[in-house]
Each structure stands twice: as C-alpha cells, then as structure tokens.
Amino acid sequence: MKEEEGNTALHLAAKNGHSEAVEILLKHWDEINDLNQNGETPFYLSVEGGNEKCAELLLEAGSNIDVLTHNNSNALQAAIQNGYQSLVTFLIDKNIDLVPKPEQKNSPLHLAVISNHLLIVKKLLEANHDINFLNHRQETPLHLAADVGNVEMVEVLLKAGCDLKITDRHGKTALAVASRSNYALIVDMIIKAERRYAMEQAHLGHSDGWSDSDLSFKQDHSTQTKQLRSSLWNLAYNHLKPQEWKILALFWKFTDEQIKAIEEQWTGKKSYKEHGHRMLLIWLHGTLLAHQNPVRQIFKDLVEAGFQHLAEKIRTESSTDMESRKCEIS
Incomplete structure (x- = not known):
C-alpha cells in the first residue's frame, strides 16, 4: 500500500x-x-x-x-x-x-x-x-x-x-x-x-601531487620570512620601476599567462607596484621550496637580470642574521 x-x-x-x-x-x-x-x-x-x-x-x-x-x-x-x-x-x-x-x-x-x-x-x-x-x-x-x-x-x-x-x-x-x-x-x-609542477617536471620528469604536510600554496604569514617579505615589499614599492617587474618575471620563467593573470588584478598608474610585490612573493615561495637561500639567490638573480643597483640595495638592507636564517614554508 x-x-x-x-x-x-x-x-x-x-x-x-x-x-x-x-x-x-x-x-x-x-x-x-x-x-x-x-x-x-x-x-x-x-x-x-x-x-x-x-x-x-x-x-x-x-x-x-x-x-x-x-x-x-x-x-x-x-x-x-x-x-x-x-x-x-x-x-x-x-x-x-x-x-x-x-x-x-x-x-x-x-x-x-x-x-x-x-x-x-x-x-x-x-x-x-x-x-x-x-x-x-x-x-x-x-x-x-x-x-x-x-x-x-x-x-x-x-x-x-x-x-x-x-x-x-x-x-x-x-x-x-x-x-x-x-x-x-x-x-x-x-x-x-x-611553477612547482614545472620545477618538479624539469628535475623528475613527472609530478603526482604532494604529500609534504608543510607544503602550502596560501599566503605566507610566517615569522621566519617576515623580514625578507618586508625587504621584497620595499623592493617592489620603492625601487622597481614600471615594467621592471615583468623583466624579472620573465627572467624567473613566469609564463605569459601567469604575468597576464597577475596584471589583471589592480589597475591604475601605480598598480605595477602591487603586481611586482605579488610576483616577488611567488618567486620566494618557489625558492624556499627548492631549499635555496633566498637572500643570496635574489642578489645573484638581480645581478644576472641587469639590476646590479637593486642587488646592492637588497644586500645592504638584509642583515647577516637574515642570510644565515633557515627559512621554512608554513
């Protein structure tokens, strides 16, 4: 029924x-x-x-x-x-x-x-x-x-x-x-x-996801990288000129689609400052995951990319403590 x-x-x-x-x-x-x-x-x-x-x-x-x-x-x-x-x-x-x-x-x-x-x-x-x-x-x-x-x-x-x-x-x-x-x-x-996939594929030929519990793609708020992040903010907002962030992005092998995607947020005459800051933080994320010393690496990369004067500013602003500090992704 x-x-x-x-x-x-x-x-x-x-x-x-x-x-x-x-x-x-x-x-x-x-x-x-x-x-x-x-x-x-x-x-x-x-x-x-x-x-x-x-x-x-x-x-x-x-x-x-x-x-x-x-x-x-x-x-x-x-x-x-x-x-x-x-x-x-x-x-x-x-x-x-x-x-x-x-x-x-x-x-x-x-x-x-x-x-x-x-x-x-x-x-x-x-x-x-x-x-x-x-x-x-x-x-x-x-x-x-x-x-x-x-x-x-x-x-x-x-x-x-x-x-x-x-x-x-x-x-x-x-x-x-x-x-x-x-x-x-x-x-x-x-x-x-x-960029993490590209790096792993270049070294290993494949990438099947990550089990590392410390890995994160979210915004970095860790105390370990606080001083370095401050230096990168200063570099982007006070030293990089319009279009220079793109030169660095191409040097670091950011794709055209990635650069376009960053550029699509924020508009106006000074938006390049925010674009450059975000690009630098993305670079930092990859550098830390590669277990490289970010202070030494950015000095070296700035010189090779033709920004000797900026490299000297970074070295001056960065303390020896920061150079020896082990930065970990959080």
Whole structure:
C-alpha cells in the first residue's frame, strides 16, 4: 500500500529513521527497491534523511546502492549535498560508484566543492575519485573552487595534484577563471602550484601531487620570512620601476599567462607596484621550496637580470642574521 506520493511503509520508516520498523518490515518485504513518484527507493530516502542505521539495514537486505531518482540523483549525491560525512564514508566503503552516470551533470567531487564540504572533498580524494573529472560544462573541480574564491578548497585540490592545464568549454584554465573573478589570492596560489609542477617536471620528469604536510600554496604569514617579505615589499614599492617587474618575471620563467593573470588584478598608474610585490612573493615561495637561500639567490638573480643597483640595495638592507636564517614554508 502506498500513500499519495507513492511512498510505502518501508519508504516512510527509512525516511524518518525508524530502524526498528525497517528491520521488522524487511522480514515481510519483497520489493525493497520499490520507487515512489520521485523515483526514490527506501534506501535513497534513508540516506537523504541522514539515517545510517536504516541505510545499512536496507543495503544488507539487497537494496540497489547506485539507483538514480527521476532527477538523476543518487544516494551519494544526497549524502554530499546534505553534508553527511559519515554516510559518505559509509557509501564509499560499500563501493558505491564514484563515476557519475552520463545523465548526471556533476561528479561527486564537483558536488562536494559546490556544497563547500571540505572534509567530504578530502574523503573523496582519499577514495581515489578522479580529481580531473569534467562536468557538463567541461569544468574540473578546481575550476569551480577558483570561480567562487574558496581558498581552502583550492589549497586541497592543488596539493592533491590536479591538472592545471585543463580548459573548460570556453577555453579557460582554472588560473584564467580565478583571474577573471578577481581572486588575487587564488591566482597567486595557482601560479605557485604551476611553477612547482614545472620545477618538479624539469628535475623528475613527472609530478603526482604532494604529500609534504608543510607544503602550502596560501599566503605566507610566517615569522621566519617576515623580514625578507618586508625587504621584497620595499623592493617592489620603492625601487622597481614600471615594467621592471615583468623583466624579472620573465627572467624567473613566469609564463605569459601567469604575468597576464597577475596584471589583471589592480589597475591604475601605480598598480605595477602591487603586481611586482605579488610576483616577488611567488618567486620566494618557489625558492624556499627548492631549499635555496633566498637572500643570496635574489642578489645573484638581480645581478644576472641587469639590476646590479637593486642587488646592492637588497644586500645592504638584509642583515647577516637574515642570510644565515633557515627559512621554512608554513
């Protein structure tokens, strides 16, 4: 017997978390995958309602874990959108399919990014969800995170080793998306990751993401680099002339797209100061990750790039303590 929305007693018991009723009904129920008017099974409703015990009972009784509703939703999608982390873990452990069906617009990872559930994103990545899966608009999860300016989400995806060269249906990389949306912090994070990838590929021939817990692409606020960051700010705001930051950027092998992305934020006659400052901080990030002495390195690079006078200023302003201090990324 069904009520007007097509729900059976088993649907209603599962939806409302009545595990004892579900257990009793299952002893006398043949059609456990029966659909209501929305194409929802009792199992789907148990997950949508956050009722893990009911979901477990129904799955043990033979419920279809991967069935789609009439709206092309499945149990994993319902768990993700409602932020049910334990149920997401449960479903993954029960081998629910992480690859979306053709009629589904987004993958589970896209949905977790859209729903801003960082812990679920991490859980999906731990389960080897394809980090570069494309949705119906040819966007990766990183495209979505960059578009909404979610720094923490971008950080997790970058550290997991996503492909930064993939373009969406408009031909835009995640860097271009972040640049268009004026998220300067995320623009700089993606450029740091791109340069890190390039460095590793040049030395190792490949890069599969990073497990180093100290690695971060976010803005550096560490006390270890405070004095050096102050010197770089002074260099950018008081000494570099218009266009000189670009000369340095090209010397340090920043790509045209990276330079364009930096330049797209901030406009006006003095915007080059901020552009140069950001470029110098990105350079610093890579130098520290390469375990180089940044003070010695910038002096050497400024001389080689034709800025002898600036190199002397940096050396004068930098104390011997700073030269010997071991800087670590934080």
